[in-house]
Amino acid sequence: MSSVKAYIIKDLEVPPDLEMKNQYVFKRQRILSYNIKSLKIKEHLDVDEKLILIRPCDAIALEYIDKVMLEEPADPQYKILREQGIFAVVNCLKSCDGGFCLSTGGSLLNNGLGDLELTPLKDKEYFVEVLTEKGHNYIQKLGLKEAPKGLGEKVDKMKKDALGNPEQEIIVIPTPEQIRNIPMEEWEKIASGCLGCGFCNYSCPTCTCYAESHVKKDTNNFSKVRVWDACVLESFNLMAGGHTLMPNRSRRFRRRYSHKFENIPEQYGVLGCVGCGRCYKLCPAHFDIKKILSYLAKKGAEVKLPVTASQ
């Protein structure tokens, strides 16, 4: 539903990279609380209606997260947040540093996803187009000012200009076969220097893995809490007695790539990467995903090994 009416919204700021996903896949979230004496359990499903500002790449990532988290049995907390949250997709009028969304099938502009579409006008001020009923109701509640006549055309022109001149380098994304073709020695080479710190996971809009613990509030009251986990961490699937199925850093490094570029495409028919470039921007060791992907595509096409899947 594209609306005829458009609005102006002010005083909004798009969250910084590391806070983006935290708006809907929380760094730390209480799942339930309980009292060990009474054994009364309270599930935390209370979510307030709130405006969530994301980028076009995040909107595409959300479609993938939905596939995982809403598949029955759905994740209750995530499901409610998706129902209650007003997702506003903020168009990019020029390419961000390090982004390669065009290479992953995305665009600088929103492609009909979310409840509202925002286009930046000036600092903290946006042109608002309503995409869903939920978005419409929210705008009504805020009582926003309608956009002046003629601004719509101006915004259309800004969008057209952005599409016409995205100033973004196009890279080759490796196919699942190419990823599979990369031998382990090659991954060892590629991953050398990785700190295994997890920033690439934390900043990634498609990474949703989490760990849980039972946190003590006082003698009798505890909460089951989940926090962001990261598949590059040594602890990620460490079991009792120090057993793990991913015993070294290069294997874990490979896991991150094979999940996004081999497993997710084959299972869900979409790429597990939306080309946001954040894992490059936030990596303390400066691993450039664009360079790595180009290299993997090249190597994967060269080496023809017996086909083996990656762990």
Place this chain on the structure above:
Amino acid sequence: MLTVFGVGEAPFAFSSIAGKKFQSTIRKAGTVTEALHKLKVGSKIGIRGPFGKPFPLDELKNANSIIIVAGGIGLPPLRSLIQYIFANDFPNQIILYGARTPADLLFKKKFEKWKKNPKTEMLVTVDNGDANWKGNVGVVTTLFDKIKVPENAKVVTVGPAIMMKFVVKKCLELGVKPEDIIVSLENRMTCGYGKCGNCAYGKYLVCKDGPVFTYEQIKDIQGIF
């Protein structure tokens, strides 16, 4: 998944047929398992599940014969299968069980009963015997040399990763087809229903797609096999 309130949650298998009641057999390995061991009779715990794919009972029922290979703490989940097999009309079974030492053998009291079943052959071995041990000594795969592997047998194996690796190798050498080798994988688990990602193994989530897999399904994953 069992929760000890105030401590945490961990995944366990049933070691009996699960109806209104069920049994789990738990090895002390860390925080949650230690807390479970300290519980008194009548204590309340939390339970979520069951999750994942069970043993393929129909396929096993229609098999020519079944070989069950258990290593150490791998016997409890197989005991639920053995109970089911005994309670229903299943083909002949060979049970091979290995543990580190005689003291590590679980369900010792049940062995005589199992061996009495006319459709069952059972062999037990330990890696290291002790003064009183008169039985077989050697890793569980050595028991394969003491049996005649029936044609078209289906093998079900549960145990430590390294043990399953050698069981699979042995079975393949003996001509068992990859799709007839059934393994149960262990991985870290948090949610149990395909959300947290902790149990990822290749393209699979062990909690949801497993823990029971045929070797055919997982043989191409460069992991433990």
